[in-house]
Amino acid sequence: AQSVAQPEDQVNVAEGNPLTVKCTYSVSGNPYLFWYVQYPNRGLQFLLKYITGDNLVKGSYGFEAEFNKSQTSFHLKKPSALVSDSALYFCAVRDRGSTLGRLYFGRGTQLTVWP
């Protein structure tokens, strides 16, 4: 079975401080991992993905994520948060060996960056 866990419903951080949004996953094979962001009343937007190679992946808007196979984690990070980063963030996973091309999403983490 494939699943994604985002252990924090909310993350609050001051502008200018580093931020981390946590994600752990469970797949039967090797994973494809993703982060998406959702602004209020909008669809999700792709931020970044891990397919293979370097464990540190860089994405849109200065975000990056680190793949850790031993800890089955894919935490989203940004060195210096902006108020405009406030949004709902989703981690997602797909088993690259699966014949079904669907993603499994976590429950989401609400990020609030205060001035």
Added chain:
Amino acid sequence: DGGITQSPKYLFRKEGQNVTLSCEQNLNHDAMYWYRQDPGQGLRLIYYSQIVNDFQKGDIAEGYSVSREKKESFPLTVTSAQKNPTAFYLCASNPTAFTEKLFFGSGTQLSVL
């Protein structure tokens, strides 16, 4: 202007009524998806289609139906059998089901009168 268009943005359903949510894409994508979003529950997959004239049930298909008669269109019908339909519904697509990135529409908020 390429993308995924969902309509209407807001929809109200009366007791016992079937309603249909529209999803159209002009990205020439083969695969399309319907997700339901409830607060605190994230996204749950209702139905998906990897190719025209074919679709599969997701995790919460009961009370919903879909069709895929054209590549660009994947409408979702919320039937009267769906007893708790109030949610935000998101349509998505990708070039094939095995392409990494999903493209999402702006969503439809369905509420019960």
